[in-house]
Amino acid sequence: MRARTALAVFLVATACGSDNSPTLPNNNTNASYDVYALSNAFSPNYLQIAVGDTVRFNIVPASNGEGHDVTFDAKAGAPANIKVTSNGVLSRVFTTRGTFHYNCFVHPGMSGDVQVQ
Numbered sequence: 878m879r880a881r882t883a884l885a886v887f888l889v890a891t892a893c894g895s896d897n898s899p900t901l902p903n904n905n906t907n908a909s910y911d912v913y914a915l916s917n918a919f920s921p922n923y924l925q926i927a928v929g930d931t932v933r934f935n936i937v938p939a940s941n942g943e944g945h946d947v948t949f950d951a952k953a954g955a956p957a958n959i960k961v962t963s964n965g966v967l968s969r970v971f972t973t974r975g976t977f978h979y980n981c982f983v984h985p986g987m988s989g990d991v992q993v994q
C-alpha cells in the first residue's frame with residue numbers, strides 16, 4: 878500500500894512537472910541586455926540574443942565630453958540607429974535573426990555586434 882501511494886505521488890508530480898515547464902522555443906525569452914558606451918568602446922561589444930530581445934544602450938559621455946552614436950550597418954532587420962547622444966539609455970528591440978554590426982562614428986574603431994538567433 879505504501880509503495881503504491883509513493884508511485885501515485887511520483888506520477889502526479891511528474892505530470893505536473895511537465896505541465897509547468899513546457900519547452901519554450903529560445904526565440905521567446907523577451908530578455909533585456911545592457912550595452913555600455915564608455916570612453917571609446919562598447920561593453921560588451923558582442924551579444925548573443927534571441928529574436929524579440931531588447932538591447933539597452935547606456936550612453937555616457939566620453940572623458941572629453943563627446944557623445945556616442947550607434948549606427949547599424951545597412952541590413953534588413955537592423956533596428957533604428959541612435960544619433961549622437963551624450964547621456965541616456967536607448968532601447969532597441971531585435972526582431973530579425975542575423976548578426977548586426979554597429980559603429981560609433983564619433984570614435985573610430987568603436988564598434989560592436991549583436992547576434993540574434
Ligand SMILES: [Cu+2]
Nearest residue numbers: 945981983984
Ligand atoms: Cu563613441
